Amino acid sequence: MLTLVSFDLCPYVQRAAIALAEKGVPFERRDVDLGNKPDWFKAISPLGKVPLLQVDDEVLFESAVIVEYLEDTQAPPLHPAEPLARARHRAWMEVGSSILADIWTVETTPDRAAFDAKAASLRDKFQRLESQLGKGPYFDGERFSLVDAVFAPAFRYFDVFDRLIDLGTFSGLPKVQAWRRALAARLSVKDAVVADYEARLEAFLRRQRSWLAGRLG
Ligand SMILES: N[C@@H](CCC(=O)N[C@@H](CS)C(=O)NCC(=O)O)C(=O)O
Structure with a gap:
C-alpha cells in the first residue's frame, strides 16, 4: 500500500x-500539521514539504x-506517448506550478502592488492557455492527462475566490472557463480534497494579514 503524506490545503498533494x-x-493518506511538523515527518522529508509518497522503504518527494x-x-498513461507532445505537457505543468506561486502571493501578500502584479500575471498565463486549448473538454482533448491533474487544484482556488x-x-476566456468546469466535475478531482475544503481555505484566507483579507466582507 502506498502512503501519501499530505496537508489538507496543499495543491501539490492534490496532483498526486x-x-x-x-x-x-x-x-x-496521512495528514501532517505543517504549522507544527512532527519529528517523523521532519526526518523523512528532505525539504520539509508535502507531498511525500512512501513506496515500501523509499520516500519520494516533490509532486512532479x-x-x-x-x-x-502504473497504467493507464496520463502523458502523451509522442516525445514532443509529452515535452509540451511537461512545460505547461511547469506553468501550472508558477500559477500556484502567483496564487500564494495573491493570498498572502500585504502589499497591494505585489497583489496587483500577481493578479495580472495570473490573467496573462490563463490568456496564454486559452490559445493552447482545443475543443476540450481537457487540455489534451478527450483524454485526461497529468496537465489536468496540475491545473485542477489551481482552478479550485477560484471556487473560493x-x-x-x-x-x-x-x-473573456471561454475555453479556459470550460476546462475549469470539466475539471471540477471530474470524480478524481472532487475526491482529492476533504469535504469541507472550501470552508477551510476561506478560514485560511481570512487569517492572513494580507491585502486580500482586508478586501473580504
Ligand atoms: N515543489 C514542491 C512544492 C510543495 C510545497 O510547497 N508544499 C507545501 C504545502 S502546499 C509545504 O509543504 N510547505 C511546508 C514548508 O514549506 O514548510 C512540490 O511540487 O511538491
Missing part, C-alpha cells in the same frame, strides 16, 4: 491524489517526481 485516483491505485514515478509504474472577490482572471 488525482494521478493515483485516475490510475486506480489504492493509497493511504511523484507523478512521473506513478506514470512510469469567486465567492469573495472579483479578480476577473477568466473573463
